Amino acid sequence: MSDFKELSESVISGNFRVAKDLTQKMIDGGTDPGQIINEGLIAGMNVVAVRFKAGDMYVPEVMMSAKAMSIGIELVKPLIAASDIPSTGKIVIGTVSGDMHDIGKNLVVMMLESVGFSVVDLGVDVKPEAFVEAVKEHKPQIIGLSALLTTTMLNMKETLVALEAAGVREKVKVIVGGAPVTQAFCDQIGADGYAQDAAVASDLCKKLVG
Amino acid sequence: MLVVGELINTSRKHIREAVEAKDAAYIQRIAKEQVEAGADYLDINCGTRVFDEEETMAWLVNTVREVVQLPLCIDSPNPKALAVGLEFASSGQSMVNSISAEKERFESVLPLVQKYKTKVVALCMDDKGIPETAEDRLRVADKLISDLLAEGILQDDIYLDPLIKPLGVNNQYGVEVLDSVRSIHLKYPKIHFVCGLSNISFGLPERKLLNRAFMVMNIAVGMDAFILDPLDQSIMSMFGAARALAGQDEYCMEYITGVRAGRIKA
Numbered sequence: 183m184s185d186f187k188e189l190s191e192s193v194i195s196g197n198f199r200v201a202k203d204l205t206q207k208m209i210d211g212g213t214d215p216g217q218i219i220n221e222g223l224i225a226g227m228n229v230v231a232v233r234f235k236a237g238d239m240y241v242p243e244v245m246m247s248a249k250a251m252s253i254g255i256e257l258v259k260p261l262i263a264a265s266d267i268p269s270t271g272k273i274v275i276g277t278v279s280g281d282m283h284d285i286g287k288n289l290v291v292m293m294l295e296s297v298g299f300s301v302v303d304l305g306v307d308v309k310p311e312a313f314v315e316a317v318k319e320h321k322p323q324i325i326g327l328s329a330l331l332t333t334t335m336l337n338m339k340e341t342l343v344a345l346e347a348a349g350v351r352e353k354v355k356v357i358v359g360g361a362p363v364t365q366a367f368c369d370q371i372g373a374d375g376y377a378q379d380a381a382v383a384s385d386l387c388k389k390l391v392g
Numbered sequence: 393m394l395v396v397g398e399l400i401n402t403s404r405k406h407i408r409e410a411v412e413a414k415d416a417a418y419i420q421r422i423a424k425e426q427v428e429a430g431a432d433y434l435d436i437n438c439g440t441r442v443f444d445e446e447e448t449m450a451w452l453v454n455t456v457r458e459v460v461q462l463p464l465c466i467d468s469p470n471p472k473a474l475a476v477g478l479e480f481a482s483s484g485q486s487m488v489n490s491i492s493a494e495k496e497r498f499e500s501v502l503p504l505v506q507k508y509k510t511k512v513v514a515l516c517m518d519d520k521g522i523p524e525t526a527e528d529r530l531r532v533a534d535k536l537i538s539d540l541l542a543e544g545i546l547q548d549d550i551y552l553d554p555l556i557k558p559l560g561v562n563n564q565y566g567v568e569v570l571d572s573v574r575s576i577h578l579k580y581p582k583i584h585f586v587c588g589l590s591n592i593s594f595g596l597p598e599r600k601l602l603n604r605a606f607m608v609m610n611i612a613v614g615m616d617a618f619i620l621d622p623l624d625q626s627i628m629s630m631f632g633a634a635r636a637l638a639g640q641d642e643y644c645m646e647y648i649t650g651v652r653a654g655r656i657k658a
Binding site for chain 2: 240241242245282283284285288289306307331332333335336361362364367
């Protein structure tokens with residue numbers, strides 16, 4: 183088994199101790215840091231994402247894999263300039279105004295980071311203006327809006343209106359998700375994409391930046 | 393002990409389609425089936441109809457009313473939809489699902505609870521969100537219960553929902569709920585506890601197994617109402633058995649009767 187394959191396997195099985203040791207060994211042996219990330223750590227998470235989406239892996243397993251990956255990334259990070267860390271794209275994400283739920287949103291953040299996106303998480307109860315500010319400051323390709331309540335999902339529309347009013351709507355793709363949200367609702371409010379779970383969200387984002 | 397039948401909810405595909413097609417017969421069939429399966433209340437939720445929730449609520453309540461005498465659990469975070477549902481839900485003591493310690497929600501839902509003298513599901517959360525620690529949950533529950541009591545709501549009409557988070561995300565989320573129910577129950581022996589069960593198993597395989605086991609554990613610490621699918625015979629059977637074991641079934645008559653009627657089965 184190649185070193186990369188072995189590293190990927192440790193990520194897939196969520197064995198963070200092995201992932202840490204293998205990453206360190208590769209660093210000591212002079213392996214290119216970018217390759218460690220792309221061909222080892224992220225390659226492993228890509229497999230996890232596929233299995234999770236297919237229902238062959240479950241949330242706790244994915245969390246262990248994500249932890250294994252991030253332990254590896256933390257070791258590699260100091261060795262490369264921030265600009266050289268491979269990034270699939272940049273996403274600003276948050277639970278919309280009036281809504282305090284974050285478990286689903288956090289799972290989406292975890293999946294996105296795992297497949298190489300850099301994610302700016304604005305947290306919960308994020309006002310439309312805060313999303314506008316974040317677009318101006320971070321210049322993401324995508325904004326992710328989360329809501330768990332049928333009352334707060336209307337604030338997704340408010341957020342879209344605010345982005346429009348600020349003249350930045352065209353600069354970003356807006357995706358929506360959360361238990362009461364549907365594709366029909368997404369279309370109705372004029373968002374660019376809907377994902378029913380964290381696995382689909384990461385696929386959707388890859389497609390939108392691809 | 394109460395079973396609130398959860399099936400009339402527009403987030404479920406068949407109900408959504410029936411609402412869109414104004415298929416009253418389907419809604420009425422689901423209502424009757426839940427009654428026959430042993431539900432004590434029927435939950436009515438059309439929160440996904442964000443653009444015509446009030447109108448849909450009126451139609452659903454009236455449609456169910458035509459065939460079912462059971463009291464209804466009017467389920468919406470939107471006070472206007474709650475008001476419409478309560479107005480038409482005439483028979484028995486309705487239940488409001490739900491109020492919380494969030495200031496705006498508390499103030500807008502409370503007058504409805506008072507006006508219609510309903511039972512009320514009280515979500516254990518405030519403006520800071522869902523409590524993270526057991527201590528925090530206790531603090532929010534305390535405030536919520538004492539505020540409701542101060543407004544003249546009876547302990548016996550309060551159903552505290554501790555809010556259940558997925559075990560798959562944190563393996564302590566189950567035991568935290570059990571600990572809080574136990575300690576709040578000690579402090580307020582007359583208030584009730586209710587929860588939806590399916591959140592606990594999110595992200596894990598064989599979800600129904602976890603839902604059932606969690607229900608039994610909750611009954612053991614004082615939870616006495618569940619929002620669930622009464623057509624799922626295995627959970628209803630487990631409910632009947634656990635209720636008897638928890639000393640909540642005099643002479644085990646509900647259990648025996650349920651077995652004879654074929655509702656409770658091993």
